[in-house]
Amino acid sequence: MSRQKFIDRKRELEFLERAYSSNRAEFLVIYGRRRIGKTELLLHFARDKPHVYFLATEKPYRDNLRELQGLLAEFLGDRLFGKIAFEDVDELLMAFAERIGDERVILIIDEFPLLVEHHHPVLSLLQKAWDLKLSGTKIMLILCGSSVSAMENEVLAYKSPLYGRRTGQWRLTEIPFFHIGEFLPGYTAEELVKVWGITGGIPAYLLQFSPEKSFNENVVERVLSKGAFLYEEAEFLLREELREPANYFAILQAIASGRSRFGEIVNATGLDKSLVSKYLSVLQRLEIVKREVPVTATLKEAGKRGLYSIVDNYFAFWFRYVLPNKSHLEAGLAEEVWGRSMDDFNTYMGPVFEGLVKRPEVFFALTGFHFTKLGRWWRKGEEIDLVALNEREKKALFIEVKWKDLSKREARGILRDLKHKSEHVGLETWEKYYGLIAKNIKGKGVIKSEGWLMWDLEDFEGCLKDNFQSCRA
Template sequence: MELAQLDMSEHDTKDFIDREAELELLEEAWRKGGFALVVVYGRRRVGKTRLLLEFAKGKRLLYYAAIEAPLEELREDFARAAKAQLGVPASGDPIDLLEWLASTGQRVLVVLDEFQYMVEADPSLPSRLQRSIDATLSGSGVFLAVCGSAVSFFERELLAYRSPLFGRSSLSLKLAPLGFPQVRRYLGGYPIEEAVLAYGVFGGTPAYLKMLDPSRSVLENLRSLLKPGSRFYEEAPNLLRQELREPRTYIGILAALASGERRPSQLASAAGVDARALPKYLAVLEELDIVARVARVGGRGSKLDFRDNYFRFWFAFAYRLRHLIEAGFAEEAVEHVEEGLPRYMGPVYESLVRELLPHLYRAGLVPVRPVEVGSWWSGKAEIDVVAREPGRATAFIEVKWRTVGGEEALEMLEELEAKASGSGLLSPENYYVLVVKRAEGRLRLPERRRLLQLSDVEAALSGASGRGSGPA
């Protein structure tokens, strides 16, 4: 029996934002033939469903998005979806349907989206699926993709060692927000400075980037988005309420982080959280790719930073200005944002430089292979970014989101070198790098000192190489 094929032409490719690497991994698994179990998961809005629908083009497909419902209602809903898409009566039990599809001998893609709801309604499903894989499905042409946004469910239950499905998946993909190289390609019409600003405000989550009108500046976009009821304004608190059991505690932690409290002890105090309980909350926020730890290179400890710039911006501005916004003073709120952006973008740019170190290394702009990456601090002294190839070389990097003249740059590099000399991190080769938004004036630097600006970042992303385009 020839199965019906769902027409995916309605899903426009232009709406698909740069998941080429993940798409190729899925295609590679498909080309191997035979049965496959693929797990795709990640926080809401990161593009899981869109990736799988892009992958489904040209393939026989059964796509089902589970609903949060009792088992009987869920099975009825599943049976209706299967009948509508495959053109044949179908069982409401997904295992029965998978085994029937296996018996047809055809290559077919089955996507079970929001899979956690199916397991919630039928806790026996993972163990029954495991038995079916071992007894029936493993010799079939069924390509089963289970997908969902309940990150803890996938990591702590479905993929965990104790899970019946442990070791059965051919591929597991956790989708995180896109990095700046992918965002830059999506925002190709923006000058580099505006693209970095957009990344600092919207982050790398595809659904948030789609809120941006690239024909208008970031500030012009914010004038229409910083309003009660807009998705941009409502998304952060809504997501935290949907994903977390104690949203108020997490909101307090994120607000404290946005205010500049980056070390765990300071963060706990500012957020009013017991320091002993803080690691539990931070682990959840890290799991959701909202925050990340920055290592102290050459020593113990870490500091916290935002992994997702949308949440960084929301808690730095929208949360703090919510009384103005909700009273209808959006224009005044945007004025506050405009005044605060230069300071706000400092940590964004610092984080971006850490992210792009592999590109800067390949371009020869930071000639240290970034094996260890983090920051360094001791007392009042701090170095924004440190990249180290143990036993060979270390790069000490200062990052400033502003225009810097030649003489000021020289003074900053001298101060950086002095801080580095007291860090205990010196290597046989040491490089001192100042990364600014824009460099002005004339300055000749020795080989071990580098002055980089945004145009160098742009060049590094395009594959160009050199020592930098600062004053010479």
Template sequence: MTFYDRDDELAALETAGDSPGHDFYVVYGRRRVGKTELLKEFCADRPHIYFLAAQEAEHRQREKFVEQIADSFGDRVPRIDGWDDAFEYLGDRLDSEHRIVVIDEFPYLVEANDSVPSYVQAFVDEQLRNTDSMLVLCGSSVSTMESEVLGHESPLYGRRTGQIDLQPFSFRQARDVISYDIKEAIRSYSVTGGTPMYLTLFDYDQSLAENIQRRILSPTAVLYNEPEFLLRTELRNPARYMSILEAVALGHTTPNEISGATGIDPGPLSKYLQTLRRLRLIDREVPVTASGKKSKRSQYRVADEFLRFWFRYVEPNRSSIEEAPSIVFDGTIKPDLPSHVATTFEDICQEGIWEAIRRGDIDPYSEVGRWWYGEEEVDIVGLAPDDDRILLAECKWTAEPVGCSLVESLRTKAESVRWGSGTREEQFALFSKSGFVDGLDDEVGDNWSLVTLEDLEAFLAAP
């Protein structure tokens, strides 16, 4: 697989690996985000030991680990009776020759023996810190990495010299992979999201419709069962979690709505939602003007575009897809896709605003997010408390150019957004897929910005 982007993460690893003294890095993140590719790119031109743990008997894991060490140093494989001996052997060899030591899927070792973090602690404290070598622990089980490696109750707490929480690509980063024009790229990103594996499975010489049908709707395609596979690797009984994800993807976003759609009582539901948040499969949102912990106006959303697409279109139609995938695409997905893409478009517009703030192209805002109250909603609201300034923006993924009606609607909504003083400065922005009616820019004031897809692409272009 081609290695894309990750320049900042790679630079951080290279700086640590090339600096004198020991380093202990932790790399973690959801499955498929490219952790292994990042580490392989980092290790490519450096002396290293790369060990990929597996779900197998503890003694076999340990034997393979020792075999990797022996092979790296040209040793005969020694007899090792426990993890303490294995790490002591590694430390003895690092005394004479430095190495980058990567243990990938570290949670599998912890699953087989929960004392492994203590053995690693002893290795770091007593041997690694006296070398110029580097240890990297990597894992896809975010909850295990955060509790058993990064958590304050872990034996390894406070010993790391750096960590990388690897995230899916933003839309701007994904543009290096998606070679469609800006409009089609947004539509494509709404299907794959920013997960590198999903992005690179699409063939951008083919149309988006062809990619969806061949890479997702085909029962033999990798992505056809991907979400179910991911959930089964993380959860023993994924059925209820799948029903929750489907409900949220179909627009049931409040706890009461999710409970009604799934039949799960509110008490147990809260625990399921916490688990899905811990696995980074759903996000909890509150209005940008509200306190995150205290607000009772929370809504949930599927955290990944591909999962949102899959639970919206694939999971509810599995039987039909098995029989006639093209009919499902033409009759169900194609006519509804603009509604699905509209949510992604809002997120990309928000990303564009943050990029413009970072570059100093627009006035700064310390918080940017959605706002809603009752039936009223504003797609993007930016808050600048120190300057008593607010930004209100709407994003329209429609076939028709935006006109005066949306301007008046947003002005009216602004009165409902209670924030700041009575003399606050108000800035407005409209983002439109299909542009704006002639003369609209002459009818709005200087505090309005009309943003086309071409303008948005310029916001997101590499500096």
């Protein structure tokens, strides 16, 4: 997962280790989008334990079965086991379980959806093997997959033959922001935030950026240049995961161009409302798009006031800077395209920075404010970037987030406006606090002495050094 060492995944490894130490049969489902680091996680976990790792491929089912059989025979040190003519995967796995007896063995089947795609009965056959034999052993069976929709619909869903058999599941998400400095040692906090704005916390994407090159060089060479890994990755992912990629492209293009309301997306795409609703639901499930409502909205209000945005930073960047400039990029004009895009990139980084500090782990590590709700607020032309509510203690923290350098005068003006806007939120009897998060705030100490709260990239720099563990000290 990294150039020299395995980075983070502490919680995921603890989950796997707990299951391994149970000393009973375990049936785990591990899934998440491509490039998120599932295989690296599982191999790192299993590296010093008896295990068999099998990667399913696009080959026919029988060829995959024979390959799995060969790996199991190799693990057993039994060449004769590799020559038995097993009819199906259930027979193979039950025979393997018979051979290992009470031994604790990890069996990882990676890209399991490919087996299902080529031979759908594999779900029922695996259920049979688990029910008749595997569940009574000490095997640790792990099914892994990159197709989120297939794993959720075919493996985890109520109608799946495997429903009720799993003993645990984990959907891998991005590496936390405060670990990405380990991929790019020497990068400043500002540079790391900008890298985050392009790659998010996807390990494979972070590995594309070289710590020996500047941020701008990495963008030009690793994202905008034809042939680069990240140049066509968005198209590849959408075509792999979705059946009608053209319609999803249209929706993502509409959102990337500023259409955030449902009606605006429908008008921009020309698609039927029911189809747009369906596609948006899929994109939300894949965590590419998010629907946000005001943090104080009631259930009734939430149904009417939602705004859509692309929350996957790679997709947001790609649809804003790669797709619209494809003709020039294909012609080898990556440097020229990026040169023209730099001013707009600062505008793009505004909501990216806001989204970063809105992440619960980052927000709490930075501010120390205990909250039960966290999000944006807007109503009738008024908007507050971040509102944290502690409903138990009736406390509220209002924050504006700015991706810019601020003078003392600008900072004070923003804070005064924030206090005025907060009066429209309600919460009259609550204890209220007001803060500002920006790239750089001149005279930060003086303004804080006046009772305001504030943080800038200097605070992020300190946090990054300790992976956000002691950044409020």
